[in-house]
Structures are given as C-alpha cells and as structure tokens.
Amino acid sequence: MRIQTVKPSDGPAVLQLEGDLDAASSPQLKAGLLALLDAADRGVVVDLAGVPFIDSSGLGALVAGLKSARQREIGFALAGIQVAAQAIFTITMADHVFEIFPTAEAASAFLAGARKA
Amino acid sequence: MRIQTVKPSDGPAVLQLEGDLDAASSPQLKAGLLALLDAADRGVVVDLAGVPFIDSSGLGALVAGLKSARQREIGFALAGIQVAAQAIFTITMADHVFEIFPTAEAASAFLAGARKA
Amino acid sequence: MNATRLCLTVEARLERVAALRELVHSLARASGPARVFEAERVHRWALAVSEAATNAVRHAYGGDCAGPLTLEIEVGAAQLVFRLSDRGRAAETWPPTAPEVAFPAEGSYGLMIIHDVMDDVHYERRADGTNTLTMVARVGAGA
Amino acid sequence: MNATRLCLTVEARLERVAALRELVHSLARASGPARVFEAERVHRWALAVSEAATNAVRHAYGGDCAGPLTLEIEVGAAQLVFRLSDRGRAAETWPPTAPEVAFPAEGSYGLMIIHDVMDDVHYERRADGTNTLTMVARVGAGA
Ligand SMILES: Nc1ncnc2c1ncn2[C@@H]1O[C@H](COP(=O)(O)OP(=O)(O)O)[C@@H](O)[C@H]1O
Ligand SMILES: Nc1ncnc2c1ncn2[C@@H]1O[C@H](COP(=O)(O)OP(=O)(O)O)[C@@H](O)[C@H]1O
Numbered sequence: 001m002r003i004q005t006v007k008p009s010d011g012p013a014v015l016q017l018e019g020d021l022d023a024a025s026s027p028q029l030k031a032g033l034l035a036l037l038d039a040a041d042r043g044v045v046v047d048l049a050g051v052p053f054i055d056s057s058g059l060g061a062l063v064a065g066l067k068s069a070r071q072r073e074i075g076f077a078l079a080g081i082q083v084a085a086q087a088i089f090t091i092t093m094a095d096h097v098f099e100i101f102p103t104a105e106a107a108s109a110f111l112a113g114a115r116k117a
Numbered sequence: 118m119r120i121q122t123v124k125p126s127d128g129p130a131v132l133q134l135e136g137d138l139d140a141a142s143s144p145q146l147k148a149g150l151l152a153l154l155d156a157a158d159r160g161v162v163v164d165l166a167g168v169p170f171i172d173s174s175g176l177g178a179l180v181a182g183l184k185s186a187r188q189r190e191i192g193f194a195l196a197g198i199q200v201a202a203q204a205i206f207t208i209t210m211a212d213h214v215f216e217i218f219p220t221a222e223a224a225s226a227f228l229a230g231a232r233k234a
Numbered sequence: 235m236n237a238t239r240l241c242l243t244v245e246a247r248l249e250r251v252a253a254l255r256e257l258v259h260s261l262a263r264a265s266g267p268a269r270v271f272e273a274e275r276v277h278r279w280a281l282a283v284s285e286a287a288t289n290a291v292r293h294a295y296g297g298d299c300a301g302p303l304t305l306e307i308e309v310g311a312a313q314l315v316f317r318l319s320d321r322g323r324a325a326e327t328w329p330p331t332a333p334e335v336a337f338p339a340e341g342s343y344g345l346m347i348i349h350d351v352m353d354d355v356h357y358e359r360r361a362d363g364t365n366t367l368t369m370v371a372r373v374g375a376g377a
Numbered sequence: 378m379n380a381t382r383l384c385l386t387v388e389a390r391l392e393r394v395a396a397l398r399e400l401v402h403s404l405a406r407a408s409g410p411a412r413v414f415e416a417e418r419v420h421r422w423a424l425a426v427s428e429a430a431t432n433a434v435r436h437a438y439g440g441d442c443a444g445p446l447t448l449e450i451e452v453g454a455a456q457l458v459f460r461l462s463d464r465g466r467a468a469e470t471w472p473p474t475a476p477e478v479a480f481p482a483e484g485s486y487g488l489m490i491i492h493d494v495m496d497d498v499h500y501e502r503r504a505d506g507t508n509t510l511t512m513v514a515r516v517g518a519g520a
Contacts, residue, residue: 023288024248053255055284056343063338087278091350092335092343140431141391170398172427173486180481204421208493209478209486237445239386244407253407260403264387264396302380 001025012043012111018050021058030061043075043111047104054085075111079104118142129160129228135167138175147178160192160228164221171202192228196221238309246295246303251287255280282351285344294322316369328357381452389438389446394430398423425494428487437465459512471500
C-alpha cells in the first residue's frame with residue numbers, strides 16, 4: 001500500500017491510497033490517518049480511487065479515522081470507492097455511516113462548504 | 118485472437134494480431150495468413166506487438182506463412198515480438214530464419230526497399 | 235463435464251492472503267466462457283475468502299508463520315465450494331449463523347461477512363490436525 | 378518453511394490451456410517477494426507447460442473434451458516441480474531426451490521445447506489410469 005498526502009492551504013487534506021487495503025496493510029493506513037487527523041483542522045478526505053480491494057481490517061482503519069475525526073469535530077469523507085471494493089461497505093452498512101463521494105474533488109468541496117456554513 | 122489487416126496501396130500488407138497465439142488460435146492465423154499471401158504481391162508483415170504469448174503451434178502457422186511467401190517469391194517479415202513471447206524463437210532458432218524487426222514500420226520499409234533494390 | 239478445480243497453498247502470513255483471494259479471480263479464466271460469473275459476486279466471494287484466510291492466520295496460527303494455508307475451489311454446475319484448510323489450533327466454537335455486529339465497530343466483521351456472502355458455512359476439525367472451513371456459494375445452472 | 382503449492386484442474390480442451398499457463402505466472406504472487414523469479418524463466422516455464430498441456434489434449438485425449446487435465450506446481454527451495462496429469466490414453470513412448478527437429482518444420486517442436494526448458498522430465502502411467510508428466514526446473518536457493 002502506498003500512501004500520499006496532499007495538504008492544500010485552503011481546504012481539507014487528501015490521503016491518496018494505492019493498493020489493496022487488507023489486514024497486511026491496514027495498520028499502516030490507521031497510523032497514517034490518525035497522525036494526519038492530529039494536524040488537519042480543515043478535515044480529511046480519504047481517496048480510495050487507487051484501491052481495488054478493501055476487507056474488514058481496512059474498514060476498521062477507516063472507522064478509527066471517522067471516530068477520531070468526530071471527537072475532534074473535523075470533517076471526514078471517503079472518495080472514489082471502486083466497484084470491486086464496494087462489497088464491504090454494503091454488507092456492513094458502513095455506506096450509511098460514512099460521507100461518500102465519487103471523487104476527491106467533490107468530497108473536498110463538500111467539506112470546505114460544510115465548514116463555511 | 119483478433120486479426121486485422123492493413124493494406125496500403127504502395128507497400129506490404131500488415132497483419133496485426135492481438136491475443137495469445139497458441140494451439141487454440143493458430144488455425145485462425147494460418148488461414149488468414151495464407152489467404153492474405155494469395156493477394157499480397159508487395160509482401161506481408163506480421164505485427165506481433167499485441168501478442169503476449171506464442172507457442173509451437175503459433176510458430177507453425179508463421180512457418181507456413183514463410184514457406185508460402187517463399188514459394189510465391191514475396192517478402193515476409195515479423196515485427197514487434199514481445200519479450201514475453203521470445204522464448205519459442207530462441208529455443209527453435211527460428212530467430213535465425215525469419216526476418217524480424219522491432220516495429221511494423223521498420224519491417225514495411227525493409228520489404229519496400231528490398232522490392233525496389 | 236465440468237471439472238474445474240483450483241487450489242493454492244501458501245505460507246500462513248497476512249502478506250500471502252492476497253494470493254488466495256486472487257485465486258478466486260482466476261475462476262473466470264479457468265472455467266471458460268461457458269461459465270460467466272457476475273463480477274459483483276466474484277468480488278464478494280474474494281472478500282469472504284480473504285476474511286476467512288485472515289482469521290486462519292490470526293486465530294488458528296496466532297499470527298505466527300507456523301504452517302500452510304490451503305484454498306481449494308471446486309466449480310460445480312449448481313454451486314462453488316471454497317475449502318480453506320490450516321494446520322493450526324482448532325476454533326473453540328464456530329457460530330453456525332452470522333453474529334450481529336453493531337457499526338461502527340473497528341473489527342469483528344469477519345464471520346458476519348463470511349455468512350452474508352456464502353450460502354452455507356461449515357467448520358471441521360479433523361483427527362489429523364487439519365481445520366477446514368467449507369464455504370458454499372450456490373450458482374444457477376446458467377449463472 | 379516454503380509451502381507454496383498451486384494446482385488447477387480444467388476440462389482438457391485447447392481453449393483451457395491458457396488457464397494452465399496462467400497458473401505458472403501466478404507463482405510470483407503466491408510465493409511472495411522473498412522468491413523473485415526472473416521474468417524470462419517464468420515465460421519459458423509457461424511455454425513448456427503450455428506445450429505439455431496441448432499434447433495431453435491432442436494426444437492423450439485425442440482432441441476430444443474427454444476428461445480433466447490437472448497442473449500442480451510445487452515451489453521448493455532448490456527446484457520447482459510442474460506435474461501435469463490426464464486420464465486419457467497412455468503415451469506409447471516418451472523420449473528421455475529432446476528429439477532433434479529441423480527448422481523450418483510446421484510442428485513437432487513440443488517435446489524439444491519441454492526438454493530444452495526443463496532440467497528433468499519424467500513420464501509415468503499409473504495403474505489407476507492417470508498419466509503424469511513431471512517436469513523439474515532447478516532454481517538457485519537465492520534465485
Ligand atoms: N479460523 C479460526 N480459527 C479459530 N478461531 C477463529 C477463526 N476464525 C474466527 N475465529 C474466532 O471467531 C472470532 C470472530 O472472528 P471475526 O468475526 O473474523 O472477527 P475478528 O477476527 O476481528 O475477531 C475471532 O475473534 C476468533 O475468536
Ligand atoms: N501427452 C502425450 N500423450 C501421448 N502421446 C504424446 C503426448 N505428448 C506427445 N506425445 C507423442 O509425441 C509426439 C511428439 O510430440 P510433440 O513434439 O509435441 O509434437 P506434435 O504434438 O506436434 O506431434 C506426438 O506426435 C505424440 O505421438
């Protein structure tokens with residue numbers, strides 16, 4: 001799993017992931033996500049466009065991020081979930097709990113708007 | 118296996134192949150090749166850039182083409198052999214028998230030149 | 235006749251679980267054009283297999299690279315059988331139905347997913363020290 | 378420990394041979410980053426396996442889709458073992474060394490290729506009606 005962070009000065013931080021998100025790689029995501037949330041007061045978008053597979057450990061890491069963001073009262077959204085990686089969200093009904101957008105741009109715009117409103 | 122023929126008015130005909138060339142697909146290539154050789158007086162280039170695998174049946178079809186071209190005294194060349202498909206040519210030493218070029222353009226230029234010379 | 239059968243044995247490590255779920259994706263190519271499986275179903279089978287394999291690494295082998303983990307897939311006309319075998323510790327209990335997990339939890343979705351995806355799930359400890367989780371997915375004869 | 382083992386059974390048809398040689402390419406992913414095989418060698422193994430499988434379809438089964446064709450691959454520290462089994466007719470003879478083929482012939486390169494690529498080739502007809510061609514490729518412990 002490769003993780004890259006894009007931090008624009010005027011919007012939410014975007015965490016771009018590439019590779020399968022499973023029990024082997026999710027500890028790395030969780031650590032990266034929690035570290036980023038410590039310093040991202042404009043919110044965090046997790047861009048999953050480069051992730052062809054997500055299992056329950058991967059979902060667990062995303063849930064950890066969501067909980068931390070809620071505690072800190074900052075925005076948290078998912079973007080670009082591939083069709084191949086969707087099953088875990090429907091089975092666990094996590095798709096009803098996360099804010100989910102087709103693209104990172106749409107997610108960023110939403111989080112930026114939510115802050116202003 | 119998909120086969121497409123490009124027949125420029127002023128140069129050799131180019132047979133573009135896509136897919137594995139094995140015992141399942143080589144009868145189709147052999148038929149296409151022999152039919153084309155009947156009508157291609159400016160020579161024939163077989164473009165293998167889209168072929169990730171060639172086995173001995175595939176080589177057999179190419180040999181049938183070469184033999185027919187020699188009988189008819191027209192040019193015959195192979196182009197764009199992928200690294201993954203090279204083994205069959207080295208093991209059988211067919212790479213010493215065929216005219217082989219990196220690209221279909223180079224092969225066409227060679228056959229056009231050979232006719233003029 | 236439809237004899238398609240695949241198997242793969244890997245070292246029981248989290249890094250090898252990807253190879254086991256890849257085997258599920260090889261199904262399509264191995265079974266041929268006469269058996270086209272819906273992509274969404276294949277993704278779900280791969281997910282369930284992946285969860286089961288991760289559980290075997292974590293719980294049967296306790297996270298150590300202590301032995302082999304084997305996936306067998308049998309493609310029948312009416313069902314696919316996924317058999318995952320390890321040689322680690324036996325599970326104390328294996329719930330016959332899916333346990334309820336309240337979202338948002340950070341873990342423990344594995345069994346729920348396996349039961350949700352598969353039509354039949356059966357766990358067996360054999361005398362020779364092999365644990366086998368058999369997961370069955372029913373497919374229409376024309377599916 | 379290196380327990381990696383793959384197998385695939387398909388219907389013995391020319392159209393399924395591609396799935397068998399694909400299994401050779403799955404080696405890398407299944408064995409993990411500790412075992413990196415040179416791409417050129419993997420291509421050669423896939424070619425030899427493909428030739429052997431085509432022969433089984435054509436000669437053991439006579440071109441009919443009459444039964445199963447199984448490839449097993451065992452990844453050892455010093456060698457890879459490729460075992461191809463059919464339940465068709467037995468081969469009358471199996472040449473222990475590569476026959477010479479004069480290029481340009483249009484066929485009959487199969488056995489030559491198998492012997493050229495593999496370090497050891499062994500054919501066996503068993504009493505239960507199974508024919509097995511065992512092909513061994515030696516690999517350095519560090520290869
Ligand atoms: N292959 C297995 N061998 C032994 N115990 C298992 C196995 N799979 C699951 N279990 C038991 O069932 C429990 C629930 O598993 P699961 O739903 O996947 O969640 P998690 O693995 O996150 O605990 C595990 O905590 C473990 O005690
Ligand atoms: N699996 C097999 N079962 C029975 N006979 C075989 C088998 N493989 C090869 N043979 C015999 O060996 C001969 C040489 O095979 P090969 O070199 O692959 O060339 P080809 O298949 O083009 O004849 C075949 O013609 C066949 O008689």
